[in-house]
Amino acid sequence: MRSVRDVAVIDVGSNSIRLVLYRVEGRAIWTVFNEKVLAGLGRDMAETGRLAPDGVTSALGALRRFRSVLDGVRPDEIYTAATAAVRDAHDRMDFIGRVRSETGFRLRVLSGEDEARFAALGVAAGNPGASGVVGDLGGSSLELTRLDHGTPGDGVTLPLGPFALNLTRPFDVDAVGRTVSAVIAPVAARFQTEVFHAVGGAWRNLALVHMNAGAYPLQVVQQYEMSAADALDVARFVARQSKTSLERIPGLSKKRAETLPSAAVVLLALIERLGVKRVAISAYGVREGLLLDSMSPDVRARDPLVEGCATLTGRDATSEDFAPALEAWLTPLWSSLPPLFDEARQRVLLAAACRLATLGAHLHPDHRADLAFDLVLRAPIAGQSHPERAFLAIVVFNRYTALTANPEPGAVGKLLTAEQLARARALGAALRLGCELSGRSAVLLAGSTLSQSKGELLLTVKASSADILLGEQVNKRAVQLASALGLMLKIRMR
Numbered sequence: 001m002r003s004v005r006d007v008a009v010i011d012v013g014s015n016s017i018r019l020v021l022y023r024v025e026g027r028a029i030w031t032v033f034n035e036k037v038l039a040g041l042g043r044d045m046a047e048t049g050r051l052a053p054d055g056v057t058s059a060l061g062a063l064r065r066f067r068s069v070l071d072g073v074r075p076d077e078i079y080t081a082a083t084a085a086v087r088d089a090h091d092r093m094d095f096i097g098r099v100r101s102e103t104g105f106r107l108r109v110l111s112g113e114d115e116a117r118f119a120a121l122g123v124a125a126g127n128p129g130a131s132g133v134v135g136d137l138g139g140s141s142l143e144l145t146r147l148d149h150g151t152p153g154d155g156v157t158l159p160l161g162p163f164a165l166n167l168t169r170p171f172d173v174d175a176v177g178r179t180v181s182a183v184i185a186p187v188a189a190r191f192q193t194e195v196f197h198a199v200g201g202a203w204r205n206l207a208l209v210h211m212n213a214g215a216y217p218l219q220v221v222q223q224y225e226m227s228a229a230d231a232l233d234v235a236r237f238v239a240r241q242s243k244t245s246l247e248r249i250p251g252l253s254k255k256r257a258e259t260l261p262s263a264a265v266v267l268l269a270l271i272e273r274l275g276v277k278r279v280a281i282s283a284y285g286v287r288e289g290l291l292l293d294s295m296s297p298d299v300r301a302r303d304p305l306v307e308g309c310a311t312l313t314g315r316d317a318t319s320e321d322f323a324p325a326l327e328a329w330l331t332p333l334w335s336s337l338p339p340l341f342d343e344a345r346q347r348v349l350l351a352a353a354c355r356l357a358t359l360g361a362h363l364h365p366d367h368r369a370d371l372a373f374d375l376v377l378r379a380p381i382a383g384q385s386h387p388e389r390a391f392l393a394i395v396v397f398n399r400y401t402a403l404t405a406n407p408e409p410g411a412v413g414k415l416l417t418a419e420q421l422a423r424a425r426a427l428g429a430a431l432r433l434g435c436e437l438s439g440r441s442a443v444l445l446a447g448s449t450l451s452q453s454k455g456e457l458l459l460t461v462k463a464s465s466a467d468i469l470l471g472e473q474v475n476k477r478a479v480q481l482a483s484a485l486g487l488m489l490k491i492r493m494r
Contacts (some may be wrong), residue, residue: 398428
């Protein structure tokens with residue numbers, strides 16, 4: 001059984017104060033409420049060493065509202081985390097005391113090492129096999145952490161947030177660049193990496209600028225990737241734009257426009273100093289790292305893509321045992337096909353696809369293929385690359401239709417090769433056959449097997465289950481699958 005928890009995280013950052021409510025279903029993390037106030041607590045830190053007075057007022061007001069929300073919602077658990085500004089402020093104890101007396105929240109002030117570790121765990125929450133260096137850029141600090149297949153290692157915190165840089169106007173790109181490079185230089189050798197995992201709202205907005213410039217078809221920042229050359233180009237462009245110019249860019253947060261040039265300069269220095277070859281954007285960070293850290297080892301070991309697809313299907317599933325049975329039924333055929341992703345991902349994609357086999361079953365048959373396609377392409381499910389998103393979206397589309405067209409040919413064509421597209425259509429046809437052959441019953445499905453041999457698609461049915469072949473629909477679906485695979489259909493009894 002999949003455990004279900006409602007969890008609240010209050011994140012008191014140097015720039016923003018945020019409340020996020022999550023539904024945690026096993027390894028799957030769903031955001032159900034997200035509210036942010038840009039209080040600017042750390043705005044005066046570089047000059048005064050104290051929290052900004054107006055920022056304190058805004059923060060306390062936001063936290064009192066959050067207290068009211070949580071009194072109504074009553075989540076199972078509440079986590080709090082305060083980061084660099086509160087950690088480093090001379091008046092931090094006064095602020096922590098006021099928060100306690102006015103809201104009842106006991107703020108957990110993260111050390112720089114803890115903040116770095118939780119940011120890395122957040123990346124692992126969204127991409128469990130990730131390796132490289134994680135960089136979490138907040139209002140006052142930058143945390144760098146090594147990550148080895150989802151396990152955090154060496155970490156450091158650096159005063160490289162826009163507030164810590166004590167930025168003045170007009171913004172001097174070259175002067176800020178020299179400052180940033182000087183801060184990074186002593187740790188550059190420790191954090192050399194080919195893959196840099198960028199965490200934080202500023203870098204997510206840089207990714208949106210790059211998406212818009214290249215007319216990228218999928219506006220999903222999680223696991224969006226840029227080559228070092230592309231990341232350098234967009235960072236150089238943003239670093240030299242005025243606040244007004246940045247505010248005119250479609251999709252860019254106007255509230256980020258003032259600090260975005262400094263974030264771009266930091267990214268430029270990191271790419272050059274750390275030898276970065278590829279930048280991967282993570283929509284997951286410290287908050288999701290706290291959630292991952294709270295999970296039991298067996299839950300953490302599960303695949304977030306498979307778990308996410310299972311929970312996304314939710315109400316459409318007839319039983320919990322059908323998806324694993326469908327996966328086992330399709331494995332002999334699937335494993336006999338040449339891999340178009342690496343073999344480990346092939347297995348995960350099959351498992352995920354089988355969890356999506358009943359998604360949208362309750363929707364109107366004239367529209368469910370399109371609706372299921374759009375949902376899977378954009379659903380906030382962790383643990384998948386953008387090509388894998390497109391692959392699974394085509395699978396669920398062809399689960400409900402034999403049409404070779406799809407709702408977004410531009411996006412699919414950019415993300416998938418012709419071979420991957422054809423394979424996704426075939427897998428969709430296979431799901432359709434398995435569901436209709438068995439009536440979505442694991443017991444009935446066990447009365448047959450599916451494989452290929454010598455140019456034939458072999459559907460083998462036990463003699464005691466022969467009646468499941470009656471009716472034209474099953475034969476029609478089997479023919480469609482054979483055609484999608486370029487095979488001849490052979491049905492036999494045993």
